Amino acid sequence: xxxxxxxxxIVAIVIVWGGLVGAIVHLRRHPERPExxxxxxxxxx
Amino acid sequence: xxxxxxxxxxxxxxxxxxxxxxxxxxxxIWRFPAVAYENGGGAFLLxxxxxxxxxxxxxxxxxxxxxxxxxxxxxxxxxKLSRPAEAIGWWQVAICFVxxxxxxxxxxWAVRYVGYSFGEQxxxxxxxxxFGDFLQAAETPGVxxxxxxxVLWPLIAVWVVVLVIxxxxxxxxxxxxxxFFxxxxxxFFVVLVGRALTLDGAGKGxxxxxxPDWSALGDGSVWVAAYGQIFFSLSIGFGIMITYAxxxxxxxxxxxxxxxxxxxxxxxxxxxxxxxxxxxxxMAAAQGVGVNEVASSxxxxxxxxxxxxxxxxxxxxxxxxxxxxxxxxAGLTSLISIVQVVIAAVQDRTGMRRVxxxxxxxxxxxxxxxxxxxxxxxxxxxxxxxxxxxQYGIVLAALASLVLVGWLLRRLPAFQKHANDVxxxxxxxxxxxxLGIVTPLVLGWxxxxxxxxxxxxxxxxxxxxxxxxxxxxxxxxxxLVGVVLxxxxxxxxxxxxAEEAGTAAGAKAGPxxxxxxxxxxxxxxxxxN
Numbered sequence: 001x002x003x004x005x006x007x008x009x010i011v012a013i014v015i016v017w018g019g020l021v022g023a024i025v026h027l028r029r030h031p032e033r034p035e036x037x038x039x040x041x042x043x044x045x
Numbered sequence: 046x047x048x049x050x051x052x053x054x055x056x057x058x059x060x061x062x063x064x065x066x067x068x069x070x071x072x073x074i075w076r077f078p079a080v081a082y083e084n085g086g087g088a089f090l091l092x093x094x095x096x097x098x099x100x101x102x103x104x105x106x107x108x109x110x111x112x113x114x115x116x117x118x119x120x121x122x123x124x125k126l127s128r129p130a131e132a133i134g135w136w137q138v139a140i141c142f143v144x145x146x147x148x149x150x151x152x153x154w155a156v157r158y159v160g161y162s163f164g165e166q167x168x169x170x171x172x173x174x175x176f177g178d179f180l181q182a183a184e185t186p187g188v189x190x191x192x193x194x195x196v197l198w199p200l201i202a203v204w205v206v207v208l209v210i211x212x213x214x215x216x217x218x219x220x221x222x223x224x225f226f227x228x229x230x231x232x233f234f235v236v237l238v239g240r241a242l243t244l245d246g247a248g249k250g251x252x253x254x255x256x257p258d259w260s261a262l263g264d265g266s267v268w269v270a271a272y273g274q275i276f277f278s279l280s281i282g283f284g285i286m287i288t289y290a291x292x293x294x295x296x297x298x299x300x301x302x303x304x305x306x307x308x309x310x311x312x313x314x315x316x317x318x319x320x321x322x323x324x325x326x327x328m329a330a331a332q333g334v335g336v337n338e339v340a341s342s343x344x345x346x347x348x349x350x351x352x353x354x355x356x357x358x359x360x361x362x363x364x365x366x367x368x369x370x371x372x373x374x375a376g377l378t379s380l381i382s383i384v385q386v387v388i389a390a391v392q393d394r395t396g397m398r399r400v401x402x403x404x405x406x407x408x409x410x411x412x413x414x415x416x417x418x419x420x421x422x423x424x425x426x427x428x429x430x431x432x433x434x435x436q437y438g439i440v441l442a443a444l445a446s447l448v449l450v451g452w453l454l455r456r457l458p459a460f461q462k463h464a465n466d467v468x469x470x471x472x473x474x475x476x477x478x479x480l481g482i483v484t485p486l487v488l489g490w491x492x493x494x495x496x497x498x499x500x501x502x503x504x505x506x507x508x509x510x511x512x513x514x515x516x517x518x519x520x521x522x523x524x525l526v527g528v529v530l531x532x533x534x535x536x537x538x539x540x541x542x543a544e545e546a547g548t549a550a551g552a553k554a555g556p557x558x559x560x561x562x563x564x565x566x567x568x569x570x571x572x573x574n
Binding site: 001002004005006007008009011012013015016017019020022023024026027030032033 | 056057088090248251252254255257296297298301302304307308312469
């Protein structure tokens with residue numbers, strides 16, 4: 001493989017798979033709150 | 046007001062697996078690698094990422110918002126936006142009907158090829174075996190004249206599996222199936238890629254895929270190809286995500302899940318690209334030719350090129366079985382989501398319970414699929430229907446819905462507010478620009494480009510007469526069915542609308558009043574961190 005191909009392979013993996021990991025981490029940091037569905041909803045502003 | 050008995054996903058992860066399962070389909074495996082290769086190799090990454098961030102994920106967020114907001118399938122959801130817009134919803138349902146009918150056939154082929162892999166039954170000429178021995182394809186496209194048992198039986202099996210999963214419901218059927226299938230698909234593909242990377246010539250293939258041709262970035266068609274790939278690959282534009290999001294809980298992080306689904310789809314595409322081109326590199330090395338001579342896509346890649354490679358590699362049977370099993374899984378999870386759109390639309394329309402709806406509506410799709418496609422003309426009908434329903438069904442319906450929501454009804458800010466109200470990641474003004482300007486313009490450009498190609502020469506050189514009924518006719522029929530179904534009086538929806546109008550009496554009519562209708566108090570505030 002040429003150097004430029006190796007660099008682009010690494011860049012693709014880092015950005016796309018890194019983006020996936022980042023998105024999953026973000027979602028896990030904001031878990032679902034099941035009580036929201038059970039409790040009466042607040043009126044919209 | 047949404048029906049109190051509407052099904053719901055068991056968990057956010059369950060919805061995500063289903064959404065990812067829908068997005069990851071055959072196109073990720075057999076379309077992306079070739080599109081990237083032909084459009085600048087490594088340099089394609091730039092327009093591809095731009096398309097993902099400016100069209101793919103924004104469209105996902107919009108479709109999630111429409112489905113989540115109204116908790117309805119596309120016809121009912123669009124109807125709540127505007128009465129005439131219901132036609133777009135039924136148009137998408139008709140498109141799903143057509144796509145499901147032929148998509149199942151490709152899965153049936155892959156099922157047979159899992160078995161063929163063990164004996165490498167295609168022998169020395171995979172092309173002749175596929176079109177001749179297996180499909181028994183007629184010399185020229187036309188009306189079907191004979192059935193092909195070898196396709197018929199696996200096709201019936203595919204439909205039985207799909208309908209059983211759908212009959213089990215959102216939580217026990219679709220969610221559980223995807224939670225099982227998607228990790229299995231990733232496992233299979235990791236093993237496949239691991240094997241492919243150890244083949245002689247793998248580096249040559251990867252060099253072909255990733256060596257950047259930066260001059261391609263100056264070519265507009267490369268950018269259109271990137272948007273097209275993102276668009277077709279993410280299962281957006283034909284109502285699937287609206288339907289799936291309609292089963293979400295009231296408080297659901299729409300933008301957060303859209304980011305995960307969008308990146309997961311692309312992550313799998315990159316993985317598939319590595320696997321496919323490493324394998325093609327081996328094929329090129331074995332035949333002593335350049336990668337450009339073996340690069341292919343679609344049916345030719347899966348059912349001709351790959352069998353040829355499998356015959357050439359050590360332990361090819363196992364590799365082949367894993368590859369075709371991956372195609373089956375990727376296809377099944379997408380097919381389930383496509384048929385679910387049709388079932389949900391009829392359920393919303395008639396109030397029918399799930400099992401009778403699956404048996405009647407799903408059964409009707411299965412019947413058409415089984416009657417039309419396992420025939421000597423099946424491959425031609427499939428090819429024409431696929432091309433025309435994609436270009437003049439999915440793309441056109443998506444364009445129509447964006448023009449309607451963004452330009453005519455001006456409801457994008459209302460959906461932006463809805464997404465932001467329930468999500469942890471806010472979408473800002475850029476989201477409005479992407480969906481209001483960038484995406485409609487690119488879709489419009491794709492449409493013009495494709496029409497130009499259509500009139501320059503007949504698709505695949507098929508006769509005009511054949512294309513008129515099997516291609517243009519199918520796409521036009523989907524639109525016509527959409528319009529006709531939207532004109533049928535819908536008493537339950539009318540009474541529901543009247544009820545909502547009653548409850549919303551006194552509320553000020555504003556630019557987002559249609560979005561507010563029926564929402565009442567369920568738009569939570571302060572849900573963001």
